[in-house]
Amino acid sequence: MSISTSKAAATARASETGKSPRKAALASWIGSAVEYYDFFIYGTAAALVFGKLFFPSIDPKLATVAAFATFGVGYITRPIGAFFMGHVGDKFGRKKVLTFTLLLMGISTFAIGLLPTYNQIGIAAPILLVVLRLLQGLSAAGEQAGANSMTLEHAPENRRGFFTSFTLSGTQMGFILATLVFLPISGLPEDQLLAWGWRIPFFLSAVVVAVGFWVRRSLPETPAFEEESKTQAAPKLPMAILFRDHTPDVLRVIFAALVSVVSTIFGIFVLSYAVNTMHIPRASMLTLLVCTNIVALAAIPLWAILSDRIGRKPVFIFGALACAVMIWPTLWAIAQGDIFLIYVFGVLLSGVVYSASNAVWPSLYGEMFDTRVRLSGMAIGTQIGFALGGFAPTISAAILGEGPNGWMPVAGLVTASCVIAAISASTARETYNVPMRLLGKKAGVAA
Numbered sequence: 001m002s003i004s005t006s007k008a009a010a011t012a013r014a015s016e017t018g019k020s021p022r023k024a025a026l027a028s029w030i031g032s033a034v035e036y037y038d039f040f041i042y043g044t045a046a047a048l049v050f051g052k053l054f055f056p057s058i059d060p061k062l063a064t065v066a067a068f069a070t071f072g073v074g075y076i077t078r079p080i081g082a083f084f085m086g087h088v089g090d091k092f093g094r095k096k097v098l099t100f101t102l103l104l105m106g107i108s109t110f111a112i113g114l115l116p117t118y119n120q121i122g123i124a125a126p127i128l129l130v131v132l133r134l135l136q137g138l139s140a141a142g143e144q145a146g147a148n149s150m151t152l153e154h155a156p157e158n159r160r161g162f163f164t165s166f167t168l169s170g171t172q173m174g175f176i177l178a179t180l181v182f183l184p185i186s187g188l189p190e191d192q193l194l195a196w197g198w199r200i201p202f203f204l205s206a207v208v209v210a211v212g213f214w215v216r217r218s219l220p221e222t223p224a225f226e227e228e229s230k231t232q233a234a235p236k237l238p239m240a241i242l243f244r245d246h247t248p249d250v251l252r253v254i255f256a257a258l259v260s261v262v263s264t265i266f267g268i269f270v271l272s273y274a275v276n277t278m279h280i281p282r283a284s285m286l287t288l289l290v291c292t293n294i295v296a297l298a299a300i301p302l303w304a305i306l307s308d309r310i311g312r313k314p315v316f317i318f319g320a321l322a323c324a325v326m327i328w329p330t331l332w333a334i335a336q337g338d339i340f341l342i343y344v345f346g347v348l349l350s351g352v353v354y355s356a357s358n359a360v361w362p363s364l365y366g367e368m369f370d371t372r373v374r375l376s377g378m379a380i381g382t383q384i385g386f387a388l389g390g391f392a393p394t395i396s397a398a399i400l401g402e403g404p405n406g407w408m409p410v411a412g413l414v415t416a417s418c419v420i421a422a423i424s425a426s427t428a429r430e431t432y433n434v435p436m437r438l439l440g441k442k443a444g445v446a447a
Contacts (some may be wrong), residue, residue: 024154025166028147031102031220032170033177034212037108037142039074039136040178040267041201046071047272048186048282049198053117061397064272066126068394071268073130074137075383082379083239085142096374097146099213103119105139106209108132113202145379146173148362153371157435158308160392164362165304172293172300175267177208179289198314224357242373242380246440249368250381255424256316256365257385259357261392261417262323266292266330266350269393269410273341273400274334284339288346295351296358303359311432312364317422319356324418331407357421368430389417 004205050070051063058066085097112132118125149169155163181201188197244278267289274280307315333341361382369377392413397411431439 005190012072018388021154021159021163022158024151025163027098028130028151029170029173029422031098031212032143032147032167033173034208035102035140036106036171037177037208038174038205039140040106040175041109041181041205042074042136043071043264043268044178044182044271044286045198045201047268048182048275049194050129052194053140053198054129056118056272057280060196060276064276065394065397066307066396068268068272069391070126070130070133072391072394074133074140075387077134077137078141078383078387078390079380081138081141081374082145084138085375085379095150097142098150099365101139101141101146102212104210105136105143106205108135108139108301109202109209111426113199115204141379141383143380144400145375148366148378149375152363152366153436158379161304161307161312161360161363161432162301164366165300165363168358169297169300169428172296175298176290176293179267179286179293183283183286183290186286210412211240226234227252238373238376242369242376246369247374249428250377252368252424253365253378253381254385256361256421256428257382258389258424259316259320259323259354259361259421260386260389262327262350262354263358264389264392265327265396265410265414266346266354269396270331270334270346272393272397273331273407273410277400278334278337280334280337280339280342288343291343292347292350295347296355299352299355300359303356304363307360308432311430312360312367313425313428313430314355316360316364316425318414318446319353319358319360320418320422320425322353323349324415324422327411327414327418331411333406335404364425364428364433367434367439374440392417 046067050067051060054070055063056068085101109132112129115128115132116125140269144167148164151164151167152160178201181204185193185197185200271285271289274285275282303315303319326345330342330345330349333345365378365381366374396410396413398407399413401409
């Protein structure tokens with residue numbers, strides 16, 4: 001090989017290496033947007049129509065609780081899926097997991113749009129709904145952990161927080177897309193909304209999944225995983241290594257992930273409480289959800305950049321504790337029916353301060369583990385924590401009291417969850433300035 005040819009090959013490799021972090025971040029962003037578009041349209045439908053469609057024969061409040069329960073069951077299979085997806089991702093590579101999760105989510109979401117209702121086939125309707133929701137949960141279990149691991153392992157050393165935050169920005173975009181699709185549909189007359197309008201967002205998932213699959217098809221495997229595979233054989237049982245060496249970190253992630261209660265309460269319970277209990281117009285609340293997520297799209301990368309400079313822990317802990325406080329004026333404003341204050345406090349809570357924790361957890365959690373078990377550790381830890389948060393709307397609907405102060409038990413639930421998350425994160429090692437090769441290694445262990 002000539003010197004000029006060698007130089008050209010080296011230049012091409014360097015160029016490709018420079019592109020990989022951006023390509024991985026873009027693929028994670030789009031994939032997460034697709035995946036969570038599917039996941040969030042279910043939550044919106046559960047808040048607005050599923051109680052009437054699949055549980056019409058019971059008391060309206062109990063129907064709402066039941067609809068939220070079908071949302072929550074998707075979180076039951078997430079820990080199960082985390083064990084399976086984590087094993088596959090750590091043994092065979094991140095890319096295989098990301099392709100599988102995307103297709104599984106798309107198929108199960110499209111199928112929900114085809115479901116007959118309770119009035120058509122009786123009890124079989126909610127049973128089928130739950131089955132498809134369980135499949136959604138299996139998919140979501142591997143998506144974020146896989147995308148976070150992929151982006152973290154492609155990212156430059158001093159910008160891991162920024163690049164991994166794109167996964168969560170994609171999640172916010174998925175929420176925006178889901179809400180924007182429901183906005184015009186929510187304006188349909190009630191009979192048309194319940195007859196056919198609610199199905200449209202589920203059918204549109206086929207389009208967004210096709211886009212996500214096209215973007216991810218050419219993404220290379222991560223350098224860290226490939227290097228690990230070359231230097232030593234992939235572990236036969238990543239879970240055994242994970243729980244042998246990283247049990248405390250898995251527990252930290254589980255409890256820190258309780259901050260996700262803010263997301264499920266604000267996105268699901270608050271929507272139902274405002275529309276069905278306080279009779280605030282659906283369009284006003286759906287527009288609020290869009291506004292908060294647009295603000296979050298801007299806030300998430302800024303918080304992530306800050307974490308690359310001052311550390312993961314202070315940013316995450318600030319976000320969790322600020323959410324513990326901000327939930328109170330937000331729910332109070334809804335109880336007062338004050339649209340202006342609902343928007344002010346809602347944007348501050350969900351758009352600004354929650355974004356601090358949301359931006360940082362992909363790097364904070366991922367940097368607790370070494371490459372051999374990173375996907376497993378993140379998937380299992382987050383999905384168990386998210387499973388607890390996933391039932392927060394169901395619990396909140398059950399503990400919601402009567403009268404103008406009935407929301408207070410719900411605010412207390414959110415505050416307790418956020419304080420636990422902050423305490424858990426405070427016990428973690430600070431890793432923003434730790435080289436990739438040393439992540440997840442015990443102090444004093446050589447690379």
